[in-house]
Amino acid sequence: MKAYVYVSLKKSVLDPQGKTIQGALTKMGYQGVEDVRQGKFFEVTLDGKLGRDAAQAEVERIAREVLTNPVIEDFRYSLED
Amino acid sequence: MKAYVYVSLKKSVLDPQGKTIQGALTKMGYQGVEDVRQGKFFEVTLDGKLGRDAAQAEVERIAREVLTNPVIEDFRYSLED
Numbered sequence: 106m107k108a109y110v111y112v113s114l115k116k117s118v119l120d121p122q123g124k125t126i127q128g129a130l131t132k133m134g135y136q137g138v139e140d141v142r143q144g145k146f147f148e149v150t151l152d153g154k155l156g157r158d159a160a161q162a163e164v165e166r167i168a169r170e171v172l173t174n175p176v177i178e179d180f181r182y183s184l185e186d
Numbered sequence: 187m188k189a190y191v192y193v194s195l196k197k198s199v200l201d202p203q204g205k206t207i208q209g210a211l212t213k214m215g216y217q218g219v220e221d222v223r224q225g226k227f228f229e230v231t232l233d234g235k236l237g238r239d240a241a242q243a244e245v246e247r248i249a250r251e252v253l254t255n256p257v258i259e260d261f262r263y264s265l266e267d
Contacts, residue, residue: 111227126228126253135248137241140231146192147207150221160218167216172207 106151108164110172110182113144118177147172160184187232189245191253191263194225199258228253241265
């Protein structure tokens with residue numbers, strides 16, 4: 106089973122890296138780009154020993170306690186068989 | 187319209203950062219984690235001037251030409267209204 110955890114900066118937090126990419130894209134001539142924000146994701150492969158509910162709980166715990174800085178970041182996750 | 191571009195290391199490329207996270211999670215007592223790979227994503231906000239097809243083409247071009255290093259990375263993207 107695989108879990109995907111997506112971590113992004115909160116809307117209220119400035120993202121200078123994203124702004125730089127947006128500026129570069131516009132300068133390079135790409136059309137229609139209004140804003141860019143960068144985040145990271147984690148592809149977590151789980152061994153089959155946990156049931157789906159247990160796996161989901163564990164992934165949520167990992168995402169909240171380890172992968173995300175709750176002061177400046179939000180996360181979402183999805184599970185896939 | 188928003189586009190999400192997900193960039194990940196190719197399967198054949200080692201991911202020491204992911205390995206480190208996996209080792210840390212196991213040491214911290216989290217269960218069932220077999221492997222972790224890290225990637226990044228970009229949330230691209232497009233102005234409404236481009237039609238859906240043009241927007242899709244532009245996002246694919248940006249992903250392929252700017253956001254991804256084709257030697258070591260793959261990308262996928264999705265569009266959202």
